[in-house]
Amino acid sequence: MMVVGASIAVLVTMAMAMARALLGPTVYDRVLAVNMFGTKTVLTIALIGFFTGRPEFLDLALAYGLLNFIGTIAVLKFFQFGSLGASGPHPGETESG
């Protein structure tokens, strides 16, 4: 029962994050929506593991969490500097390239 409730809650949250990604006026809304969607995917995988009786996939969910974090950092770095290869400004400067 708890798993069912949690699944419904996660699916509703996924739908709301999707709405923000579709409507979001700024790029940052969309980045945040994708990041949140990744987190919800992690939760979905964990829940699927529990209601199919195979929670071994939890480590997969953990790896997804790490990938999601790194991906978001990369995307935001890209938005700030315009490329991924640039070393960026020195500490103290706030200008982007």
Added chain:
Amino acid sequence: MESTVDFALLGLLAITAFGVLRMRNLVAVVMLMGIYSFLSAALFVVLDAVDVAFTEVAVGAGVSTILALGTVALVGTRQKRRKHSPVLPLFIVLVTGGMLVYGTYDLPRWGEPDNPVHRHVAPEYLADQVPLAAEPGEALAVHIPNIVTTVLASYRGYDTLGETTVVFAAMVGVLTLFVGSRRPRRGGRPPADDEDGDGAS
């Protein structure tokens, strides 16, 4: 409950696909493609294809998003209006989809032991656990007690060798394209001076 989750995930997948089709802002499209990747990965986990799901997230949501953003930074963030009418492509897609759905009616039932996939070469593999290196007379010269190891080591290894060859050929092709294209960039776009980093790695 499981099928409810399946339908919800598939519904979200369809919504994302339509969003990708309808949007003109390419940055938003790239973000939606990331969401699409996460959804397909969740569906792959539902289908028990965990390794495919992992690849989908690492490549689809991780690397592809970055590569697509790099492309968008070079080509601009607005999609051009298309000039031709979408009727013919839509027709082709609908016909192809209809044919695929029609084809599924001919599929054997899922999981039956008499399906062709279980009748083809699997009985032979199971019967003699054959090492390919063995002489004809001594069929069990390299006896491997585990059948999975037998198939992996004796047969699947050739498959992997073929895959590696294809990946190697593709990489050589891409590197060949990049060699000698060091002409100066067009101005106007944000500086993307990362040529030394990612071309060779």
